[in-house]
Amino acid sequence: MSAPTSERPQTVPDAAVRDRVLEACRRAREAARAVRPLTRAAKDAVLLAAADALDAAAPQVAAANRDDLADGERAGLAQGLLDRLRLDEPRVAATAAALRDLAALPDPVGEVVRGQRLANGLEVRQTRVPMGVVAMVYEARPNVTVDAAGLALKSGNAVVLRGGSAAAHTNRALVGVLREVLTAHGLPADAVTLLDGPREEVRHLMTARGLVDLLIPRGGADLIRTVVEGSTVPVVETGVGNCHVVVDAAADLAKAVAIAVNAKAHRPSVCNAAETLLVHRAVAADFLPLVVPALDAAGVTLHGDAEVVAAAAAAGVRAESASDDDWGREYLSLDLAVRVVDDLDAALAHVRRWSTGHTEAIVSEDVGAVRRFVAEVDAAAVMVNASTRFTDGGELGLGAEIGISTQKPARPRSDGAGR
Structure with missing residues (x-):
């Protein structure tokens, strides 16, 4: 060579x-x-x-x-x-x-993006x-x-x-x-x-x-x-990935478990791995007993609110109490922050506060909830009933990838730091 x-x-x-x-x-x-x-x-x-x-x-x-x-x-x-x-x-x-x-x-x-002929005959x-x-x-x-x-x-x-x-x-x-x-x-x-x-x-x-x-x-x-x-050179900014998976009230719970485990555990060190799981209160009692053991079996350490810690204890799994540092953290490891939210409004508010604008996902069979999530979430990629791990050039059929661009100014966090 x-x-x-x-x-x-x-x-x-x-x-x-x-x-x-x-x-x-x-x-x-x-x-x-x-x-x-x-x-x-x-x-x-x-x-x-x-x-x-x-x-x-x-x-x-x-x-x-x-x-x-x-x-x-x-x-x-x-x-x-x-x-x-x-x-x-x-x-x-x-x-x-x-x-x-x-x-x-x-x-x-050489691809022509758009063009037109002006009234004076000039072609653009x-x-x-x-x-x-x-x-x-x-x-x-x-x-x-x-x-x-x-x-x-x-x-x-x-x-x-x-x-x-x-x-x-x-x-x-x-x-x-x-x-x-x-x-x-x-x-x-x-x-x-x-x-x-x-x-x-x-x-x-x-x-x-x-x-x-x-x-x-x-x-x-x-x-x-x-x-x-x-830089004085033009820059395309590629953002870090504090990615969320939202399990809606109308989620297919088996599908939600598979997506949560894949998004976190498939390859936790990459920017499109999920770092936070948000669970709608309406399905928390049924979903947490399913997802907690599945994540534990995949080697994931949970950082949860009081309800998640209690559900984990009931399943014989230890979960650590989460703090604001956990909601804003890109772990890049087999760690996952988990929170029960009252409704879709609360889930969207959490995502708005902590997202880095990389990839956000919702699991839901409710068309209205999906449309609202897609319309309101501000991220480079939004997934519906799919893992955050699909945000990848190859997975999306685009070949090799140079980066996932969020291309926005740094968003303030609660600690005053940019993303």
């Missing part, structure tokens, strides 16, 4: 870091000129070749990832972060499959075109490296990637594979560029106005806030 960057230096003067970042962006901008005019067939051929190359390199990528995992365990990373970091051979295969799904999608470049067309250079700043999610690169190439753009240090070995291996594929297809390797130096790189990437056309942060609230507030 060709090395995309040099090893991470120990100490580098800030001016040297700035110059290296800007030079990388200039090279990416030059590479974007070669990617921009590619036909759909040419772009899809690169994506399919990259998928095949990732499959072939899966043992090497997984070995690099084991090095990152070992470093993370020594550094005391939480289990949720380690799960985000993990890219074993099955996950490499899934990442390659996402590239194939992406290649199967229509080419967004709004057409999708590449942006140029897209930069991505993200944390310990090495699959994002491939997803972002694939989406950039499909849309005719070059990409500059700045992954977290926790995934350094894995990101180098992945980008090495992608750059070799680009070279083999007669394209500049710098169409996929990895920055792998000190943290100051992020600051210089945020201010590379004129070289970077769009910057996307993906990670924790602190990272997103730093990039959104400090």
Whole structure:
């Protein structure tokens, strides 16, 4: 594999870091000129070749990832972060499959969004075109490296990637594979560029106005806030996920149990995992004895109000008393806040107060309740009788995913902190 960057230096003067970042962006901008005019067939051929190359390199990528995992365990990373970091051979295969799904999608470049002929005979067309250079700043999610690169190439753009240090070995291996594929297809390797130096790189990437056309942060609230507030480059904000599942009075309770368990326990370390379960009082007496043991069997620790704690005790399950910290928390672990609410009004009020605008779900057979929930909830995705885990590019049939955008100013919380 060709090395995309040099090893991470120990100490580098800030001016040297700035110059290296800007030079990388200039090279990416030059590479974007070669990617921009590619036909759909040419772009899809690169994506399919990259998928095949990732499959072939899966043992090497997984070995690099084991090095990152070992470093993370020594550094005391939480289990949720380690799960985000993990890219074993099955996950490499899934990442390659996402590239194939992406290649199967229509080419967004050249699509006419709308148009009209004016009274004077002038024809006006709004057409999708590449942006140029897209930069991505993200944390310990090495699959994002491939997803972002694939989406950039499909849309005719070059990409500059700045992954977290926790995934350094894995990101180098992945980008090495992608750059070799680009070279083999007669394209500049710098169409996929990895920055792998000190943290100051992020600051210089945020201010590379004129070289970077769009910057996307993906990670924790602190990272997103730093990039959104400090960038002079246009930013697409991807929000953290304090996601709710609301079990309505008219819910199919068996369906609600399955959705609650899947939304929380399928992969708790990701942003579309549910963090709070809200139960309508009208069904609480019947639903809690069903869902509490099911969640407990899945290894979930419950943080509940007084009614939930009592119902858990009756089922022989221990639940911790919830506080405001629990309602506003993105656990990213096998923890779930559970609350009984008086009615749909109370459920909507809770969601409005604590939601981060990512994904909200309702389980109900009442068409009126569903329509009201969909109309009133302010989130990037709203699910009806489905798990929050469906908020994903692949699950929604959109191929690889660059992030879930909430694209709103930080919403105040009770503690005064933004989301």
